[in-house]
Amino acid sequence: MFETPLTALVLTGGGARAAYQVGVLRALSRMRREALGPAALRRNPFGIICGTSAGAINASVLAANADHFEAAVGKLAQVWENFRGDQVYRADSLGVIRSGAQWLTMLSIGWLIARWRRARPKSLLDNDPLAELLHRMVPLHRMPQMIGQGHLHGLAVTASSYTTGEHYTFFDAASGVQPWQRSQRVSVLGPVTHAHLLASSAIPFVFPATALDIQGQTAWFGDGSMRQTAPLSPAVHLGAQRLLIIGAGRMQEPPGHVLESRDYPNLAQIAGHAMASIFLDALEVDIERLHRINRTLSLLPASAMRETNLRPLQTLVISPSERVDDMAARHLAALPLAVRTLLRGVGVSGRGGQARGSALASYLLFEAPFTREMMALGWQDTVRRRDEVAGFFGWDQARAAPAAGHLDPPAAVWA
Secondary structure, three states: OEOOOOEEEEEOOOHHHHHHHHHHHHHHHHHHHHHHOHHHOOOEOOOEEEEEOHHHHHHHHHHHOOOOHHHHHHHHHHHHOOOOHHHOOOOOHHHHHHHHHHHHHHHHHHHHHHHHHOOOOOOOOOOHHHHHHHHHHOOHHHHHHHHHOOOOOEEEEEEEEOOOOOEEEEEEEOOOOOOOEEOOEEEEEOOOOHHHHHHHOOOOOOOOOEEEEEOOEEEEEEEOOOOOOOOOHHHHHOOOOEEEEEOOOOOOOOOOOOOOOOOOOOHHHHHHHHHHHHHHHHHHHHHHHHHHHHHHHHHOOHHHHOOOOOOOOEEEEEOOOOOHHHHHHOOHHHOOHHHHHHHHOOOOEOOHHHOEOHHHHHOOOOOHHHHHHHHHHHHHHHHHOHHHHHHHHOOOHHHOOOOOOOOOOOHHHHO
8 A cells, every 4th residue: 555645756857867766766765664664665655656758667667566665666776777778779880870870960961861862860879679678677567456456546657749749648547536738738547558658768869759649649759858847747636745856967056167168069068958958947947836835825824725725745855966967977988889989979078077968978878887876876865864854754763773874775886
């Protein structure tokens, strides 16, 4: 059974950066075991699980295994700490030439050859391996059982329609939850499929669009972070009473400016900036909006509160405390050679403090050295906020053995 009050887990997008979410979840799982004991391990702390892009994949693994939360987290951790890029996209030379090299050629002299060759490159990389991984990794056939037995109240994943320009939320939920519709935002009740996950995680330009059936019509979809003006909306519509939000990018930068270069920005730098806008900015704005509503509601007298359906929502946001771009810069050499060569063509170069375009590369660094460092940061950031986390969940502090800062991570995280 899922625990009450009804808590939503919101996992954002970010490609390989989503490894951070798994580190946070791993720390939460360990802290929960220490606070509540082994008897609670099979209960699901998140009755509602919402995800976007790579976060949708993590969310779906948790939802499909909601009858054993700790085991689900362990399954995620095993994949992320042993990741290779070729599990997500074709990283061999032939595969990269067929997708990325052809795509870059079209950008440069494509107008000369398109009519001759009828070339129709779809994306920078071919994500067919991800489709295979999803079928092995996410047992979506278990969803009716998880909801029917009360282990889960609802799962929601989002994608953006290139065909209609609207933002879609696809969701499975317990009976009584009705679809909703807002300006440029549509929800669809029905089984969440692997195709929905593939669509939600189709980073624009990088991965090809996915075809989905919408009311008997074929529509093409891409990454759910695009045009996602209200990332917290699905959780609220599904009935969440409190929200745990795990980001994949730094929400607040420290004072001062980080100058990657004073030269004119290359294509990789511009693309990295655009990715940050897609994956991060809307979430930060929506969290600020929620806090403003909470403050407004706190000023209303009891009589006014009885006249509105709005209720304050408790929130906890955990996001990287370090610049992910800098972390990615240390691991550019871990990318497969063919992919490094391709990215060099758009401006990704150097390493460490001299790297350029590392922001773009960070979304594609599905390589163990980078994902393990991201997981370790997620673990550390969560442990540092132990008291805040425990207060959010209302865990019994009498059973929390180690003091804050002394919760040792699994050895594999540091490998």
